[in-house]
Amino acid sequence: YSSLKPWAMKMVFYPSFWLFFLLWNTTEAQIRYTIPEELKEGSVVGHIAKDLGLEASDIVVRKLRISAKAGKQYFSVDLGNGELVVKERIDRESLCGQSPSCLLPLQVVIEEPLQLYRVEVEIQDINDNGPVFPSSESVLNIAESTATGARFLLKGAIDPDVGPNSLNSYKLNHNDVFVLNIKTNRDGTKIPELVLKKTLDREKRAVHQLVLTAFDGGNPVRSGIAEVTVQVLDSNDNAPIFEKSLYEHSLLENSPKGTVMLTVKAFDADDGSNGDIEYFFDDQTPDSIRNMFTSDSKSGQLTVTGSLDYEERQMYEFSIRARDKGTPALEGHCSVQIDILDVNDNAPEIVLTSLPNPVKEDAPLGTVVALIGAKDLDSLDNGKVNLSLQGKYPFKLNPSFADNYAIITDSKLDREIGPEYVLKIVASDSGFPSLISQKEITVRVLDVNDNPPVFSQTYxxxxxxxxxAGSLICSVSASDDDIGENAKISYSILDSKVKEVSLSSYIYINSDNGSIYSMHSFDYEKLKVFQITVQAKDHGSPPLSSNTTVHVFILDQNDNAPAVIYPSAATGSYQKMPRSAKAGHLATKISAVDADSGHNAWISYRLLEATDLSLFSVNLYTGEVRTKRVVSEQDDSSQRLFIEVKDNGDPAQSTTVTVNILLEDGLHEPISDFRQKTAEPSKTTSKITLYLIISLASVSVLCFLTFLILVMKCVRNSRNSSSCCIRRADSDGYKNPNRNLQIQLNTDGPIKYVEVLGGDMLSQSQSFRSCLSPMSEFSDFTLVKPSSTTDFKDMINVLDASLPDSAWTFESQQVSTIPV
Structure with a gap:
């Protein structure tokens, strides 16, 4: 107990020590298991319950559990049989590294009563890792002058396993130059060494490829390999040697500076700086040669740097040395002999007697542009010079006297094609070989106003x-191939009339940029399209111009509400209908037009209010008012309908019309009474009745024949069964394909509504409508005559756009009612 006294002294100051003391007293024996690494999950380590003296039933009752002191739980207890099993794969190398001993401590806790056991699991190594080199390839640089027996340390392999499974030995592949030596350190680590057993010669073999193999002591044996490349470094043991001992070359005396005469070449069997050669003149070379020629130290290229002259010196002889960069440096020498050849070395010279003058593009043929001459310092044939123009130009050389020439125009000039010409003049002498010199002369062509402005497109x-008003309509643009004032363009509008009004009152054009603006807003119903003739004129002298046409199309907007033609609000008449009318009876029809066109003129009808909404309905597209049911005795005799007429524009516009319908009984009684009276045996009334019958029959037959003739003409001239088109010419000779006559039949049993329409865009139109009232046997015939009322004419103009398969244009009309 003496060992416990220090702990007992601490109990006074640390009350929590009581719990630790209790656990210390409850700790029992220590158990150790030994297993190999890499066991599968579920492998049995040992019967821990049995080893602790517990029955299988006590495992759950006494709440046996284990905990690992390490952070990871590698084991678990099978609560059914009390076996300690592997929970997760165990890698000894990751847990213990190269340590010879690897223990995993576990704590076994039994809570009832509280007991603590220590369990250690020793992990044994298996040969699951082979030797691995830090690098699969390594390079050694060894000089060829290295003495035999020299040692070179190699990088050893690493084996994570321990004991006999760790690294054991090395082996080198068979070769004639190197052997392997294994050096063992105090800690037992084996280091491979490469030993040189034969002298190296880089010129014979510059690279040696070796393979080093490492083996471990496991069973089976594992191994790893690494490639060792030995590069033999050069030693300066070879002097440079030239390809030739004497280099001979001929050189023309007129060879320009920079001309490469020849290239000397030497070889050195060494490598690197030992074989890197530089070329120099010999130390005894005079300055006259050094000033005439240069030697490139790297390439051995000999270049002319001075001016050669055969008359001064005919041959040059000197020495070149080749020296490597080894230590010490070695040299080789060669001789060079240069023979200078005499040639025609004075080229002709072109002299400008006068500077070239600019020439106008309309200059006549033969106009002199410049004067030139030629000279050559050589004599005899070598001094004779011939001048010529190289290329195709509208100019030519005209010889005057001696070696003087004039440049004159040879064809018509056009500045737009060639604003400037660079004349290349070639001078050649008569020597052998002939010498040639060139000179370029620039001739400018002055502009003349010979191109009118051109519009790129029609608009x-x-x-x-x-x-x-004032909005930009469009911009026109013209281009002029001339330059300067000849290409400066002003825009204007050629005045014309649109509907007897000057075009200038409609539009305005900016003379500088061609932007066209409107002077006021347009009305599609009055003006649909017009043309603008724009003229573009340059500022040349004399000025040139061209025209283009701008077609302006006015697009319709929905700015007109529908206008009701029938019934007229001014008449205030009532529509009569018998109470005996059945469902679907046509009471009346609303007729309306819209001065707009296209979709804006499509008209629809809708019943907004009515005395009885259940009695009447309005067709959405035709405006026909029909009964929805049979008229009853309880229905009011006066029916008031409030109908909306709306177009299809965006936004839509609408108007309203009120229709009054009178329901009457016995609408046919007067006719019955009349027939009864005619049946009385009265001679006077019989004659009157006979006359009336004959007159009525004659008028009826005449009307029927007229109608039949019109229908037959329509059938001949048109395949459309619902319309008839009769074309005619105006008195002024203007022909319009849209001028026609249309008969529209609207029926409710017998024919009760007939519309006869006709017209064109530029002439007065006529419309004849026969309205046969459904309320009596008497009908009204409505005749629409020509009129000059412009407001109503504009409203009628677009009726054709609201009707499918038609092209009507109503200029004006008047309505008169004729009883029939």
Missing amino acids: SVYVRENHA
Whole structure:
């Protein structure tokens, strides 16, 4: 107990020590298991319950559990049989590294009553790792002058296993130059060494490839390899040697500076700096040669740097040395002999007698542009010079006297094709070989106003009606191939009339940039399209111009509400209908037009209010008012309908019309009474009745024949069964393919509504409408005659756009009612 006294002294100051003391007293024996690494999950380590003296039933009752002191839980207890099993694969190398002993401590806790056991699991190494070199390839640089027996340390392999499974030996592949020596350190580590057993010669073999193999002591044996490349470093043991001992070369005396005469070449069997050769003149070389020639130290290239002259010296002889960069440096020598050849070394010279003058593009043929001459310092044939123009130009050389020439125009000039010409003049002498010299002369061509402005396109512009005055309609642009003032363009509009009004009152053009603006807003119903003739004129002298046409199309907007033609609000008449009418009976029809066109003129009808909404309905597209059911005795005799007429524009516009319908009983009684009276045996009334019947029959037959003739003409001239088109020419000779006559039949049993329409865009139109009232046997025939009322004419103009398969244009009309 003496060992416990220090702990007992601490109990006074640390009350929590009581718990530790209790656990210390409850600790029992220590158990150790030994297993190899890499066991599969579920492998049995040992029967821990049995080793602790527990029954299988006590495992759960006494709450046996284990905990690992390490952070990871590698084992678990099978609560069914009390076996300690592997929970996760164990890698000894990752747990213990190269340590010879690898223990995993476990704590076994039994809570009832509380007991603590220490369990150690020793992990034994298996040969699961082979030797691995830090690098699969390594390079050794060894000089060829290295003495035999020299040692070179190699990088050893690493084996994570321990004991006999660790690294054991090395082996080197068979070769004639190197052997392997194994050096063992005090800690037992084996280090491979490469030993040189034969002298190296880089010129015979510069690289040696070796393979080093490492083996471990496991069973089976594992191994790893590394490639060792030995590069033999050169030693300066060879002097440079030239290909030739004497280099001979001939050189023309007129060879320009920089001309490469020849290239001397030497070879050195050494490598690196030992074989890197530089070329120099010999130390005894005079300055006259050094000033005339240079030697490139790297390439051995000999170049002319001075001016050669055969008359001064005919031959040059000197020495070149080749020296390597070894230590010490070695040299080789060769001789060079240069023979200078005499040639025609004075080229002709071109002299400008006068500077070239600019020439106008309309200059006549033969105009002198410049004067030139030629000279050659040589004599006899070598001094005779011939001048010529190289290339195709609208100029030619005209010889005057001696070696003087004039440059004159040879064809018509065009500045737009060639604003400037660079004349290349070639001078050649008569020597052998002939010498040639060149000179370039620039001749400018002055512009003449010979090109009118050109518009790149014709213009079609679409403008919405009611647009703001002063808005930009479009911009026109013309180009002029001339330059300067000849290419400066001003734009104007050629005045014309649109509907007897000057075009200048409609539009304005900016003379500088060709932007066209509107002077006021347009009305599609009055003006649909017009043309603008724009003229572009340059500022040349005399000025040139060209024209283009701008087609302006006015786009319709929905700025007109539908106008009701029938019934007229001014008449205030009532439509009569018998109470005996059945469902679907046509009471009346609303007729309306819209001055707009296209979708903006599509009209629809809708019943907004009515005395009885269940009695009447309005067709959405035709405006026909029909009964929805049979008229009853309880229905009011006066029916008031409030109908909305709306177009298809965006936004839509609409108007309203009120229709009054009178429901009457016995609408056919007067006719019955009349027939009864005619049946009385009265001679006077019989005659009157007979006359009336004959007159009525004659008028009826005449009307029927007229109608039949019109229908037959329509059938001949048109395949459309619902319309008839009769074309005619105006008195002024203008022909319009849209001028026609249309008969529209609207029926409710017998024919009760007939519309006869006709017209064109530029002439007065006629419309005949026969309205056969459904309320009595008497009908009204409505005749629409030509009129000059412009407001109503504009409203009628677009009726054709709201009707499918038609192209009507109504200029104006008046309505008169004729009883039938």
